[in-house]
Amino acid sequence: MAHQTFWKPEKKAKEKKLSSFGRNKKEKKPVPEWKKDILSHHQSRPGSKERGDFPKEVIAELIEESNGICECCKIVEATTTHHVYPRGRKGRGVKTNGLRLCWPCHDRIQTNEELLQFWISAFRDKYGDRFWFDEQDWNEYHQKQEAQRKVDQEKQSRQESLNPVKELISSAAGRSLKAKEVHLLEMMDAKQIAVFEALINDIVRIEEKHQVPFGYGHFDD
Ligand SMILES: [Zn+2]
Ligand SMILES: [Zn+2]
Structure with a gap:
């Protein structure tokens, strides 16, 4: 530019x-002291x-x-x-x-x-x-920074809240999760995650029950 x-x-x-x-001409008019304080509260942003x-x-x-x-x-x-x-x-x-x-x-x-x-x-x-x-720029800048920080923080805590269910599914599947599977989890809300997590837990429990312990049978044969 x-x-x-x-x-x-x-x-x-x-x-x-x-x-x-407009503004400049208006400012030329003398403003009484008592009025200045009141006016200062009603002045719009420049x-x-x-x-x-x-x-x-x-x-x-x-x-x-x-x-x-x-x-x-x-x-x-x-x-x-x-x-x-x-x-x-x-x-x-x-x-x-x-x-x-x-x-x-x-x-x-x-x-x-x-x-x-x-x-x-x-x-x-x-x-x-x-x-x-100027002061207004700095205020807006800090507000934006703060808003961004909050968004990042929410994202991070959301990611962290998904970690237990990710680990559960990953260990049940015996492999690490694919990107599209992680994405699916990310689209779920907390309630859906809880339902899903309970389901996976039940599946894992049944699997464990049916699992033959390692080495079983070898010594009896
Ligand atoms: Zn210049
Ligand atoms: Zn010069």
């Missing part, structure tokens, strides 16, 4: 913000667009830490904030995903996949994998 965002002169970006409708924006405080911190100088050429003043992991690939407007650049450097990075990847790997080394995640 090609890099989708392009740098804009900061002045123009600001003008656009002021003239746009959308993809907002999550890609670098908040002013984040930009201010980035400028301070880079002394206002372009972090690529380290010569001229930085005038833009680059998403190291592109917005178009869900890179968020978080501090660990921000790089202060001058226009020419920003333009070069945006249009050169190799350079883009260079900075991605540099940031990965610096901040760890998924450095472009």
Whole structure:
């Protein structure tokens, strides 16, 4: 996928913000202190667009830490904030995903996949994998991990619960089970397994009764 965002002169970006409708304009209205707390509980999750924006405080911190100088050429003043992991690939407007650049450097990075990847790997080394995640991304990521862990655990305990009946059938048959036989067991629920297991147990018991002990008859002949 090609890099989708392009740098804009900061002045123009600001003008656009002021003239746009919706969220940004609403935020300009002063909210009384008493109302802020109530509103914070009713705020819906920010959308993809907002999550890609670098908040002013984040930009201010980035400028301070880079002394206002372009972090690529380290010569001229930085005038833009680059998403190291592109917005178009869900890179968020978080501090660990921000790089202060001058226009020419920003333009070069945006249009050169190799350079883009260079900075991605540099940031990965610096901040760890998924450095472009915001809080919501991390929450979702951990929820998914947890769900996957549960699925794996259930699968494993299901497999373990089948072990006794597998061993029983395998020893009754005198051979290891074939894949399609294991699959058949896996399709049964716990109740069906119990019925099946009881049946096999009865068969094994009758077999044992009828079995002539080894060596019987040899000494009498
Ligand atoms: Zn530069
Ligand atoms: Zn950029």
